[in-house]
Amino acid sequence: MVRIASSPYEDLETGCPMLGHPVPLRYCLEPGSELPCRRIVLCWQERFDIAGLLREVLTPEQLEELEKAPKQKISQLLELVAKVKKGS
Amino acid sequence: MKVFLSEEEIPRQWYNLAADLPTPLLPPLGPDGNPVRPEDLSPVFPMNLIEQEVSDKRWIDIPEEVLQLLYQWRPSPLHRAVYLEKALKTPARIYYKNEGVSPAGSHKPNTAVPQAWYNKQFGIERLTTETGAGQWGSALSYACALVGLKCKVFMVRISFEQKPFRKLMMNVWGAECVPSPSTETKTGRDILEHDPDTPGSLGIAISEAVETAVADTTGKTRYSLGSVLNHVLLHQTIIGLEAKKQLAKIGEKKVDVVIGCAGGGSNFAGLSFPFVLDKINGAQIDIIPVEPTSCPTLTRAPFAYDHGDVAKMTPLLPMHSLGHEFVSPPIHAGGLRYHGMAPLVSAAVVEGLLTPKAMNQLKCYESALFWARTEGFIPAPETSHAIAAVIDEAVKAREEGKEKVILFNWSGHGLMDLKGYESYMEGRLTDYPLPEEDLQKSLKSIENLPKPKVAKTGRW
Numbered sequence: 032m033v034r035i036a037s038s039p040y041e042d043l044e045t046g047c048p049m050l051g052h053p054v055p056l057r058y059c060l061e062p063g064s065e066l067p068c069r070r071i072v073l074c075w076q077e078r079f080d081i082a083g084l085l086r087e088v089l090t091p092e093q094l095e096e097l098e099k100a101p102k103q104k105i106s107q108l109l110e111l112v113a114k115v116k117k118g119s
Numbered sequence: 120m121k122v123f124l125s126e127e128e129i130p131r132q133w134y135n136l137a138a139d140l141p142t143p144l145l146p147p148l149g150p151d152g153n154p155v156r157p158e159d160l161s162p163v164f165p166m167n168l169i170e171q172e173v174s175d176k177r178w179i180d181i182p183e184e185v186l187q188l189l190y191q192w193r194p195s196p197l198h199r200a201v202y203l204e205k206a207l208k209t210p211a212r213i214y215y216k217n218e219g220v221s222p223a224g225s226h227k228p229n230t231a232v233p234q235a236w237y238n239k240q241f242g243i244e245r246l247t248t249e250t251g252a253g254q255w256g257s258a259l260s261y262a263c264a265l266v267g268l269k270c271k272v273f274m275v276r277i278s279f280e281q282k283p284f285r286k287l288m289m290n291v292w293g294a295e296c297v298p299s300p301s302t303e304t305k306t307g308r309d310i311l312e313h314d315p316d317t318p319g320s321l322g323i324a325i326s327e328a329v330e331t332a333v334a335d336t337t338g339k340t341r342y343s344l345g346s347v348l349n350h351v352l353l354h355q356t357i358i359g360l361e362a363k364k365q366l367a368k369i370g371e372k373k374v375d376v377v378i379g380c381a382g383g384g385s386n387f388a389g390l391s392f393p394f395v396l397d398k399i400n401g402a403q404i405d406i407i408p409v410e411p412t413s414c415p416t417l418t419r420a421p422f423a424y425d426h427g428d429v430a431k432m433t434p435l436l437p438m439h440s441l442g443h444e445f446v447s448p449p450i451h452a453g454g455l456r457y458h459g460m461a462p463l464v465s466a467a468v469v470e471g472l473l474t475p476k477a478m479n480q481l482k483c484y485e486s487a488l489f490w491a492r493t494e495g496f497i498p499a500p501e502t503s504h505a506i507a508a509v510i511d512e513a514v515k516a517r518e519e520g521k522e523k524v525i526l527f528n529w530s531g532h533g534l535m536d537l538k539g540y541e542s543y544m545e546g547r548l549t550d551y552p553l554p555e556e557d558l559q560k561s562l563k564s565i566e567n568l569p570k571p572k573v574a575k576t577g578r579w
Binding site: 045046047048049050051052053054058061062063064068070073074077102103104105106107108109110111112113114115116118 | 147148149150155159160162163172251252253254275276277278281282300305310314317318319320321322323325326329330333334342344347348382410411412413414415416462480500501536538539542
């Protein structure tokens, strides 16, 4: 999991379009996964230089991973199915 | 003024836009890079829903038994917003479908109910799903109670803690709702072992829901999704199909503007797709999906698509509200790519059939309050985006002196979202418009990027 150094903005809140309620920036930075939320730049770019923050705290590999085009929902589901079957 | 349809007048078929898209959707790709086959989806969905997901039939019959269940709140009323019209002194006639009258308080049961029914028909005994704030989780819980299925909802932990009432609604309808990550799946246990205090995410919750369905060796559990997929949008089209009948009933022959808020796309698609068909057939209609400026997908996200996988993520360069063609600032060479919108909605945007618009949150709350103080109902925050756009259109009609007909989807009530209203009324919300200087800097940073291909006919 990415641990991002404290930011003066991390307690700021924005409405999360995925969850449907407000979340603090620190959630978008560490949403229970290895990378920040894929939407983080879209959701925060109007408030401060989020892209600059990410460039500071993420490795080039992590940035590259974050920038990859997300798969379609169906493709995501099939990957999960394959993962479950592989693990069982 | 309200327009009702009797149960006998309810539409008996759903409309499938996939049949009429001028540039057809390509099939999604599986993990092996090949197009997904229907049987690939069978571990997560029953075959009767998979058939709808991949169907290119224009009209799909709604089973009589599903209609019998939908009658609990459908046909939903079409209201004319006469109080808002008067307050705005607009010559426009504003109509809205009130989807807040469903038992779960939103449009979500329009697909939850048929999904539960089709699963039951297929011999499934339990459904799993994930939920954030709980709107979808509560809708599916209600639907499962109707048809006699067990329901297990993995609710993102941060939402579980923030939205206790939605969890209670699920419990009232007999569903089990657990915070995700949970100790009930391998995925959840692995994550908790690594980070016991994790707030969870939708990605984790989806993984848990899918694992629970796939790992059930009896084959009696499936997974259910409330947005994005084609069959979900299909079920929602009953909204727009009812609206057409209701407008015809009162002699409205032409709609000028159709508006809906667009998150994953299902409520917008539900109202608008039947009108998109009219537009494809030559009607002059402005069809507007509205999203927040704080996190725009359709109006700003660069819909870059991986090579060889065309049409659904093609770059969009619509007009930004400041009047610029804008793409979000890249964080690295390629820029952030995001695609969270239903492929059918995205494809219609790329084709030019839809004109996306973004609204800032202060304007949305201001519009929601104006609405509540004129029309009475308190809208869900996402619904307020549509209301803000409707008010803009109505004011424009006044300024132009045109008697436009505006139709929008009042997708749900906001009685579970009053904290957001409190923040607005106490002045704790602010908007953060992007400074012009930053905008120009962003534009400069992308000016040399290759322009991706856009798959469209160019008719609109």
